Amino acid sequence: MPANEDRIKKVSIIISKGSLEGVYPGLIMANGARMEGIDANVFFTFFGLDAIVKKRMKKLKVATVGNPAMHIPSLIGILPGMSALATIMMKREMEKLDIPPVDEFIEMIHDAGAKLYACKATVDMFHLKREDFCDEVDDIITVGQFYEVSAGAQIIFT
Amino acid sequence: MPVKDFNGKQVQVDDEGYLVNQADWDEELAKAIAKEEGIEELTEAHWKVIHFMRKEYQEKGTAPSIRRLKNTGGIPVKELYNLFPGGPAKKAAKIAGLPKPQGCV
Numbered sequence: 001m002p003a004n005e006d007r008i009k010k011v012s013i014i015i016s017k018g019s020l021e022g023v024y025p026g027l028i029m030a031n032g033a034r035m036e037g038i039d040a041n042v043f044f045t046f047f048g049l050d051a052i053v054k055k056r057m058k059k060l061k062v063a064t065v066g067n068p069a070m071h072i073p074s075l076i077g078i079l080p081g082m083s084a085l086a087t088i089m090m091k092r093e094m095e096k097l098d099i100p101p102v103d104e105f106i107e108m109i110h111d112a113g114a115k116l117y118a119c120k121a122t123v124d125m126f127h128l129k130r131e132d133f134c135d136e137v138d139d140i141i142t143v144g145q146f147y148e149v150s151a152g153a154q155i156i157f158t
Numbered sequence: 159m160p161v162k163d164f165n166g167k168q169v170q171v172d173d174e175g176y177l178v179n180q181a182d183w184d185e186e187l188a189k190a191i192a193k194e195e196g197i198e199e200l201t202e203a204h205w206k207v208i209h210f211m212r213k214e215y216q217e218k219g220t221a222p223s224i225r226r227l228k229n230t231g232g233i234p235v236k237e238l239y240n241l242f243p244g245g246p247a248k249k250a251a252k253i254a255g256l257p258k259p260q261g262c263v
Contacts, residue, residue, distance in 0.1 A: 031263060037244035098223045099263050108225065111235035
């Protein structure tokens with residue numbers, strides 16, 4: 001255990017990608033922070049917003065193209081149904097580890113006391129409104145406000 | 159292994175204070191560990207969490223995740239964080255006399 005003054009006390013996690021594998025690392029880190037008693041803010045920006053948009057949050061998919069670590073050629077990855085198949089497989093493995101679906105995870109992270117924010121610039125760019133987002137979202141804030149709420153925090157970009 | 163004294167009872171704990179021998183645990187010991195963790199009094203709601211955790215551990219060999227406490231144990235996440243401030247899964251496991259939870263969620 002690190003000495004008390006060296007312990008991380010607050011994190012601000014930025015989620016900028018909208019694929020399943022792009023969203024989960026940030027969610028797991030945010031939830032893990034709260035489990036350790038660390039304050040957590042989560043800032044959703046660009047395609048990461050899909051994780052908190054009511055219509056989309058349950059439908060995030062694994063990207064099967066342009067990712068060499070998928071170990072399938074991109075030409076196969078573009079075939080219809082490949083992304084859906086990879087998504088089903090990943091979700092099944094996550095369920096085994098008790099990792100919740102995105103909507104349930106967002107609710108848990110919110111109930112654990114983390115703050116969830118949508119990036120104003122992207123919200124405007126995508127023409128989204130407050131009612132497009134799930135109830136757990138605390139606010140739509142500018143990058144300046146994000147830095148304000150992040151005072152004293154470690155900032156993690158995903 | 160360090161030995162710790164709780165109200166005159168000597169018990170073995172690991173480096174982070176988790177019980178080494180399950181058999182040492184009883185409700186009096188739980189109250190003493192809770193005090194050390196900053197929880198002055200264990201209420202009915204605390205006991206519900208503690209007993210559910212112990213039951214799960216005995217059946218499965220691992221302490222339940224927060225999600226399992228919510229979905230199977232019927233303990234809302236908000237309540238869990240209020241009952242055991244500053245890290246509910248770890249704190250509740252310690253008070254329940256279980257090893258430190260190993261999962262990431």
